[in-house]
Amino acid sequence: MVILREKNRPCIYTAGISSPGTDSNFKTMATAYGRLQLQHAERFILGGNAWVQFWNTTTDNQYRYKVLEKSDDRFYVYWLSTKGKYYIGHIRNRDYHIPANKNENQLQSAKVFAYVWKHIRQLDLEDFIHVQHLGRCSVCGLTLKDSKSIEIGIGPKCLKRLQVS
Ligand SMILES: [Zn+2]
Secondary structure, three states: OOOOOOOOOOOOOOOOOOOOOOOHHHHHHOOOOEEEOHHHHHHHHOOOEEEEEEEEOOOOEEEEEEEEEOOOOOEEEEEEOOOOEEEEEEEEOOEEEOOOOOOHHHHHHHHHHHHHHHHHHOOOOOOOEEEEEOOEOOOOOOEOOOHHHHHHOOOHHHHHHHHHO
């Protein structure tokens, strides 16, 4: 996957090219990454079924998460590492809570999530930190196809439903 960086272009990606370092399962899941503009990031992450990646373009650190809404009105945050999927906290009423007793790696991923989430909410995340979707609608999980959907990370039908409710 080649991600081109240009200022003020929200969602530039090259479809269909696999990225070095991603595992084979993941390739079949994601067809494209897209950078989300900051004002679209919170709605995207709280879509209910979101795969999201935070990329620090200065250090090249990348953290990938799944944020899943459950029936208790919480959004469960999982860190998707190369070794597995780890629960690293939940979001309730837009606030992120880190559980106790995390090991160091998991705690680091939780701290990254906490930092980026805070600055997404405040709309003041540094430009060198990119919030990326992984080519899937954050509500239903289907592949994003049309341009507007790729820009906001949510497909047309799901967007309509969100706007009605
Ligand atoms: Zn959808």
